[in-house]
Amino acid sequence: MINAVGRDIPNYLLKDGKEVYQGKFYMDGKYIQKVAPKTVRYEKPQESKIVATIVDALKQCGAKSGMTFSFHHHLRNGDYVANMVMEAAVRELGLCDLTIAATSLGEANDPIAEYIEEGKVIGLQTSGIRGKIGDVVSKGKLKTPAIIRSHGGRPRAIEAGEVHIDIAFVAAPTSDCVGNCRGIGGKSNCGSLGYAMTDARYADKVVVVTDCLVDFPNYPASVEAIDVDAVVVVDSIGNPAKIASAAARISKNPRDLMMAENVAKVIASTPYFKDGFSFQTGVGGPSLAANLFLERFMDKRNIKMGWAIGGICGPMVELLKKGKVGKVIDVQDFDLDAVNSINQTPGHFEMSASQYANPANKGAFVNKLDFVVLAALEIDTNFNVNVLTGSDGVLRGAPGGHPDTAAGSKCCIIVTPLIRGRMATVCEHVVTVTTPGDCVDVLVTDYGIAVNPLRPDIIECLDNAHIPHVSIESLKEKAYSIVGRPDDLEWEDNVVAVLEARDGTILDVVRQIRPYKV
Amino acid sequence: MIPRPRPRRFRLRRTMMFMNAQKPGLIKDAYIYGCDSIMLDLEDAVAENQKDAARFSLYHALKTIDYGNTEVIVRINGLDTPHWQEDIRVCVAGGADGIRIAKCESAQDVITVENAVLAAEKEFGVEEGRTLLMAALESPKGIINAYEICTASKRMFGVAISGGDFRRCMGTHFQRDGVDLLVARGQMLIAARAAGIQCFDTVFTDLDDDEGFEAELLQNKAMGFDGKSLINPKQIRPVHDLLAPTEKEVLWAKKVVEAYREQSAAGVGVFTVDGKMIDIAFIPGAERTLRLAKACGMYDGDLV
Amino acid sequence: MKVEKTAVAGTLESSDAMVTVEPSKGGIEMELTSSVMNQYGRQIKAVVLETLEHLEVKDCKVTIVDKGALDCTLKARVECAVFRSCGKSDKNIPWGGAVR
Numbered sequence: 001m002i003n004a005v006g007r008d009i010p011n012y013l014l015k016d017g018k019e020v021y022q023g024k025f026y027m028d029g030k031y032i033q034k035v036a037p038k039t040v041r042y043e044k045p046q047e048s049k050i051v052a053t054i055v056d057a058l059k060q061c062g063a064k065s066g067m068t069f070s071f072h073h074h075l076r077n078g079d080y081v082a083n084m085v086m087e088a089a090v091r092e093l094g095l096c097d098l099t100i101a102a103t104s105l106g107e108a109n110d111p112i113a114e115y116i117e118e119g120k121v122i123g124l125q126t127s128g129i130r131g132k133i134g135d136v137v138s139k140g141k142l143k144t145p146a147i148i149r150s151h152g153g154r155p156r157a158i159e160a161g162e163v164h165i166d167i168a169f170v171a172a173p174t175s176d177c178v179g180n181c182r183g184i185g186g187k188s189n190c191g192s193l194g195y196a197m198t199d200a201r202y203a204d205k206v207v208v209v210t211d212c213l214v215d216f217p218n219y220p221a222s223v224e225a226i227d228v229d230a231v232v233v234v235d236s237i238g239n240p241a242k243i244a245s246a247a248a249r250i251s252k253n254p255r256d257l258m259m260a261e262n263v264a265k266v267i268a269s270t271p272y273f274k275d276g277f278s279f280q281t282g283v284g285g286p287s288l289a290a291n292l293f294l295e296r297f298m299d300k301r302n303i304k305m306g307w308a309i310g311g312i313c314g315p316m317v318e319l320l321k322k323g324k325v326g327k328v329i330d331v332q333d334f335d336l337d338a339v340n341s342i343n344q345t346p347g348h349f350e351m352s353a354s355q356y357a358n359p360a361n362k363g364a365f366v367n368k369l370d371f372v373v374l375a376a377l378e379i380d381t382n383f384n385v386n387v388l389t390g391s392d393g394v395l396r397g398a399p400g401g402h403p404d405t406a407a408g409s410k411c412c413i414i415v416t417p418l419i420r421g422r423m424a425t426v427c428e429h430v431v432t433v434t435t436p437g438d439c440v441d442v443l444v445t446d447y448g449i450a451v452n453p454l455r456p457d458i459i460e461c462l463d464n465a466h467i468p469h470v471s472i473e474s475l476k477e478k479a480y481s482i483v484g485r486p487d488d489l490e491w492e493d494n495v496v497a498v499l500e501a502r503d504g505t506i507l508d509v510v511r512q513i514r515p516y517k518v
Numbered sequence: 519m520i521p522r523p524r525p526r527r528f529r530l531r532r533t534m535m536f537m538n539a540q541k542p543g544l545i546k547d548a549y550i551y552g553c554d555s556i557m558l559d560l561e562d563a564v565a566e567n568q569k570d571a572a573r574f575s576l577y578h579a580l581k582t583i584d585y586g587n588t589e590v591i592v593r594i595n596g597l598d599t600p601h602w603q604e605d606i607r608v609c610v611a612g613g614a615d616g617i618r619i620a621k622c623e624s625a626q627d628v629i630t631v632e633n634a635v636l637a638a639e640k641e642f643g644v645e646e647g648r649t650l651l652m653a654a655l656e657s658p659k660g661i662i663n664a665y666e667i668c669t670a671s672k673r674m675f676g677v678a679i680s681g682g683d684f685r686r687c688m689g690t691h692f693q694r695d696g697v698d699l700l701v702a703r704g705q706m707l708i709a710a711r712a713a714g715i716q717c718f719d720t721v722f723t724d725l726d727d728d729e730g731f732e733a734e735l736l737q738n739k740a741m742g743f744d745g746k747s748l749i750n751p752k753q754i755r756p757v758h759d760l761l762a763p764t765e766k767e768v769l770w771a772k773k774v775v776e777a778y779r780e781q782s783a784a785g786v787g788v789f790t791v792d793g794k795m796i797d798i799a800f801i802p803g804a805e806r807t808l809r810l811a812k813a814c815g816m817y818d819g820d821l822v
Numbered sequence: 823m824k825v826e827k828t829a830v831a832g833t834l835e836s837s838d839a840m841v842t843v844e845p846s847k848g849g850i851e852m853e854l855t856s857s858v859m860n861q862y863g864r865q866i867k868a869v870v871l872e873t874l875e876h877l878e879v880k881d882c883k884v885t886i887v888d889k890g891a892l893d894c895t896l897k898a899r900v901e902c903a904v905f906r907s908c909g910k911s912d913k914n915i916p917w918g919g920a921v922r
Contacts, residue, residue, distance in 0.1 A: 254551060254751035392860040421836050421890030422858045446550050481584070482546065484893060486861035516863040518854045542895040543837035570911035571831050574902040577917055578894035604913045611917030642918055 005384055005433045007508045013145075013498060019505045024407050024438050027503040032360050035161030037204045040229065048177035049231045054088040054209065057230040058167070061205035063089060066097045067166040070199045073104035073128065074171065074183065074190040074332060078242030081171035081209045083111045084234065090120045099123030101163050103154060103195040103353070104398055107131035108242070117141050125163055127151055128398030129388075129497070137496050138394045140512040146395075146497040148388060148434075151331070152357025152364060152404035153502040155198040159360065162504065168203035170196045170223050171237050175210040179228025180221035183350075184339065186212030188238045191333030191342040192312075193222035197352035200227040211237045220343070222350060248313035248335040250292050251285035255446050259415050260289030262444045262467075263373055268297040269465035270458060272370040272410050276306035276326070280366075280405055281373040283313055283334050286415045286444075290373050291315040298324060309356065309365050310401065312338040312348075320347055329365065331356045331401075357404035359502045366401065366408035374402055376416045378430040381472050383437030383452045385414060386430035388499065391423045393489045393513035395497060399434045403502050406439035411458065418445040424479035424486065426472065431489065432499060433508045447478055490514040525589065525615035525650050527675045530813050531555050531716060532745040532761050533754050534591065534678075538563035540572040545579050548588075551751035552758070554813075555589035560605050561596070561620050569601050573608045580612030591652070593618040597627055603634055609649065610638035616650035616675065621683070623659045628670035635673070652676045652718075656683035661702045668713030677710050678747055679703060681720030694730060696737050707742055716744040725750055735760045762814040763807045771807035774800055775821045823904055823920075825882040831902035832891075839891035841870075841899040843907050844883040850874060856888035869893050873900040877920050882907075 001009050003020035014020065051057045069089070071082040082102065089095045098120060100112065104127045113132035115121040122143035127150060129137060137146050149157060157163045172181035173189045183193045188211055200206050200223045208223070208231045217225075251257065263286065267273050279294070281287045292315070298304065305325040308316050312330040314337030319325045321341075329349045333339045341348045357366045366372075377397055378386040385406070388397045406412040416425045426445065441458055443450045450472040451459045462469050492512040501507040533553040537544050539560050548556050558579070564572040576592065592614045594605035598621070609617050619631050631651060639646050651673040655661050661684070668677055681699055685691060690698040703719065710717035719738045722731045731753065738746060739760060746757055763771070773791050778801050781789045788797045811817035825845045832840040856866055866888055873896070874884065884900070891899070901921050905911035915921055 252752075257752065258551065392858065422862060422892060423890070446547075482892065484862065484865055486858075487864055489860055513860065516860050518852060518863060518867055541835075542891060543835065546837070546892060570906065571898070571902045573915065574831075574898035574905075574921070575895065577921065578898045581922075582892075582894040600912075604915065608915070608917055 003506065005382070005436050005507065007433055009506045009509060010495060013495070013506060013509070021436065021501045021505040021507045024436060026505065027360070032160055034159045035164070035202070037202050039204060046178065049179055049228060050177050051230045051232055054085055054232050054234070055092050057207045057232050058089055058093060060230055061167050061207060063093065063095060063167060065095045067095070068099040068101050068123070068164060070165040070168040070203060071100065071102040072171065072193070072195040072199060073102060073106065074193055074195060075108070075188065075238035075243045077106050077108045078188070078239035079108045079171065080236060080238050081169060082109050084209070085169050086112055086115055086121070090115050096120045097122050099125065101125040101165055103151065104128030104400070105130065105133050109133060119143060125149065127154065127400055129395045130397065134395035138513055140492065140494055140496050142496065145495045145509070148399060148497055148499045150357065150399045150403045150502045151195070151353050151401045152359050152366065153500050153504065155352070155354035155358040156360040156502070156504060157500070158198055158202045159354070159358070160504070165199060165203035167205045167207060168196070168199040170200060170206060170208045170228075172208050172210040172223070173237070174212045174214045174218055175208045175231055176214055176216040176218040176225070177231060178216060178225040179206070179208045179223070179231050180216070180218040180225045181208055181210070181223040182218055183222055184342070185214060186210070188212070188236065188240050188243055189339050190243050191339035192330050192350045194331030194351055194356060195353045196223055198354050205229045207232060209234055209237055211235060244333065244339045245335045247337050248283055248288060248315065250315055251289050253285055255417060256285035256289050259286040259417070259444050259446055261293045262449060263290040263413055263415050264293030264297055265465070265467055266413060266442055266444065266449065266462065267294060267371055267411070268301070269461040269467055270411055271461070273297070273301075273303070275303040277303070277370045278306050278368060279308045279371050280310040280369055280409075282375050283311060284375040287373045287375055288313070288315060290415070291319065295319060295324060309369070312342075314338060317341045317345065317348065320345060357401050357502070359404065359407070364404070364408070366404045369405060369409035371411050371413065372405040372409040373413045373415055374406065376414050376425060378425055378427050379414055379416065379440070379443060380427055380430045380437070381476055383440040383443065383472065384430050384433045385435040385440055386432045388434045389431040389510055391431060391486065393431055393491070395510060399499070403435040403439065406435045407502060411442065412440050413442045413444060414440055415444045418447040418475060418479050419483055422483045424476070424483050426475045426479050427486075428476060432510055434499060436501070436507065443472060443475070445475060448475055450475055490516070522585070522590070522613050522615065524645070524648060527650055528716070529554075529589065530809060531589065531676065531718065533748055533757050534718060534745060535748045535751065535754065536563070536593070536721070539576040539579070539592070540564045540568055542575065545575075546583060549585050551754050553588065553748065553751070553754050554745065555591055556585070557591050557593055557618060557747065559593045560601070561593050569595070573604060577608050577612045580614055589615045591616040591618055593620055593654075596621040597630060606631065606634045607638045607641070610635060610644055611642040613644070614649065616652060618678070619651060619653045621656045621660070622653035622667055623657055624663050625666040625670035628653060628667055628674065632671045632673060647673065649673065650675050652678065654678050654680045655706055656680040657687050658684075661705050664706045664709035665712060668709050668715050674713075674715055676716035676718055676744070677706055678718035679706055679720050694733065696734060703741060711742070717742070719743045719746045721747045721749050722753070723749060725752070732756060732760070758814060761810065762816065763811050765816065767807055768811040768816050771804040771811070772817070772819065772821065774804040775808060823877050823879050823908055825879060825904060825907045826909070827907055829903045829907035831906060832899035834887060834889055836889050837891055837895065839886055839888040839896055839899050841903045842885040843903045846881050846883040849881055850879070851883040853883070853885040854888065855886070857890050858888070865893070866896060869896050870900055873897045874904070876922060877901065877904050879904055
């Protein structure tokens with residue numbers, strides 16, 4: 001069946017009430033029956049929940065083949081926990097037919113690709129899919145299609161029971177003996193534990209894995225002991241150098257800066273740019289650099305930012321410390337400046353993924369956003385964005401909070417170079433639609449700015465501010481005039497990944513790529 | 519193939535950005551940063567054993583890439599190298615707007631290049647006289663002979679000083695107040711003005727020293743330079759901002775030109791604008807201000 | 823032209839391609855790897871063959887390691903490699919003739 005972004009969704013996927021995507025607020029006002037986990041009662045006082053090894057924890061939690069394990073990605077490219085758990089489950093306990101429900105999977109999780117190839121892991125539910133896992137899934141090695149969700153779509157699916165987590169694993173920089181966890185105070189600090197919160201509340205069993213045991217009570221806790229069954233202390237939960245970079249520096253690349261300045265100009269031209277405005281930006285070169293230019297416009301107009309959300313890094317913490325933003329509230333921290341600031345700097349708080357972005361709750365933060373600045377791997381002439389598959393059709397990205405913030409914000413700005421190497425970023429048809437075009441308002445490239453015709457009000461703002469803009473078609477033509485028109489990708493019939501819109505409808509599918517050989 | 523319009527000898531050249539002609543990633547779209555001219559470099563940026571590869575790369579870049587209104591100039595290798603003749607052939611065949619003669623020391627150097635350019639124009643069926651020339655003065659001798667160099671050919675549109683080499687010849691080093699190059703800059707400027715061609719200052723190499731760069735720009739502007747050679751896109755904006763006329767200057771220039779056109783149509787040669795006496799001598803300056811204002815987006819009328 | 827000895831042009835930097843030509847007897851033999859194979863593999867192949875045809879190279883083994891080079895760069899690298907293989911890359915290049 002063809003959905004609202006023109007994608008053909010195979011009918012066999014439309015079962016158990018699954019529908020195709022039908023527009024950005026289609027589910028508004030509908031009801032959801034939340035599920036509750038089945039958990040054990042620890043009524044008798046317990047000295048400690050510490051068990052010796054991950055294997056012991058798995059055994060205690062009744063791990064068996066066919067189960068779903070959940071992980072969160074706050075340790076980013078430095079994460080050891082998902083790999084340790086899967087190795088214990090597959091190699092030591094001999095479990096199979098496992099499903100991994102992770103908030104994201106990256107190159108740190110490359111060893112898991114092997115379990116997929118061996119058929120031990122048969123299902124993946126994740127936001128990000130990169131590295132070797134992306135390669136093997138793209139080659140059709142995963143038994144069932146991977147389900148890709150946004151950061152808001154995941155807590156929605158968990159709460160609705162579409163994903164049932166048998167055991168959730170919390171990678172905790174610090175924990176006490178009963179499982180109160182925090183993201184700071186240890187040796188592998190990551191700051192916010194926002195993505196782990198929903199998992200811990202909705203999983204049947206919860207195992208905390210830490211490399212820094214602290215005195216009870218570890219407070220204020222991000223994940224609370226009331227949800228935790230077992231605590232395992234290991235030598236190291238991750239590589240600190242890859243968990244948080246020293247400090248995210250604002251790009252010096254002149255191309256990034258040129259685009260960032262134009263982003264700030266666009267923002268400043270709209271009526272939403274007034275005292276108390278709200279803002280989220282990605283951490284890519286031009287997105288992050290937008291902070292710098294935005295600050296100049298704020299100073300010039302003598303206004304302050306009310307609040308900022310997102311994955312957070314240093315430059316935003318700087319603004320907070322300078323008193324130029326009221327509150328910073330985040331689900332994830334990207335660099336040490338942010339890690340060392342959360343719950344420490346007045347006004348810098350942590351929130352859960354559901355509070356951040358879940359479209360099926362009673363009002364997530366993303367729905368209050370004025371502006372979001374986001375990157376793209378591809379954007380087509382209908383403003384549909386792809387942040388999941390490379391132009392070669394291979395899975396190597398993550399919707400993350402992209403679709404959630406784009407849909408919720410008043411003004412969504414995509415910033416990307418027109419071409420990367422020989423890849424046209426602005427193209428006729430994106431390989432995969434991860435964020436529907438009706439959620440995207442402005443495109444800023446190094447070759448010009450285009451405004452979605454659905455937003456004549458923003459077009460007028462740009463005209464009034466004498467900011468030149470062109471049609472997105474002309475940007476596409478320019479791109480193709482430089483790199484040549486790419487050949488259409490060739491696909492096998494089998495679906496390797498299903499991409500859910502944040503409301504749970506099916507936005508797109510990714511089929512197995514048929515590589516070109518000379 | 520992208521047909522380029524015939525190069526204009528006199529046009530706005532506030533910023534000339536150097537690019538290694540051998541780097542495909544760089545040259546494919548250097549024009550997006552808005553410099554007035556790009557300078558594709560076959561000389562210092564290209565290793566001795568890659569001169570041949572750089573020419574092939576340059577030829578196809580010139581033939582394929584749409585540089586729009588950005589002027590495309592090529593810096594060729596010095597006349598004391600085995601490379602310059604082939605450099606000239608590829609520039610002319612590819613249709614570069616102009617050639618920058620490196621290490622120019624005499625009128626004869628200009629004439630030598632001009633003869634080779636003319637021969638190449640004939641060989642490749644390019645309109646004779648199309649390819650413009652500029653000279654880089656890099657030695658004391660070049661500075662001494664500045665006037666004869668500036669007047670050596672009708673193709674010459676400008677001269678530039680190359681600070682690094684000049685300082686080396688003089689045994690001096692970069693000075694923040696510019697005293698090391700003051701005389702050379704001055705002599706070159708006088709020669710260029712006397713010859714009626716443009717004059718460009720050398721590159722500023724410390725990309726982290728924003729203050730030093732701005733100080734040098736202010737001095738360039740005070741001395742009367744038309745523009746500056748650059749090594750990084752981030753240097754473009756400060757130059758354009760600084761060389762931009764003030765709103766007051768634009769308004770004044772507009773009044774002067776309008777009044778002049780009105781009065782001269784009525785046969786009046788000397789008149790007053792806002793109480794100041796104006797005659798024809800003021801007009802080229804006022805028109806230049808308006809052209810500059812137009813390039814800076816400060817004026818969109820049709821007087822220029 | 824006749825490829826007389828092995829010659830290389832280009833680099834493995836992004837947006838460039840490294841092209842190696844080697845003498846061979848049985849026509850054109852091509853080995854291509856590219857970071858944009860699925861979208862541009864056919865076009866790269868066509869451009870390389872066309873460039874060799876312009877140069878009237880009938881027999882050679884050509885190896886391209888492409889890092890997302892534009893057509894103009896691919897042509898330049900192939901031409902440079904071929905001219906180098908004959909020791910003729912330094913002067914009197916037929917700009918606008920065989921090189922076009």
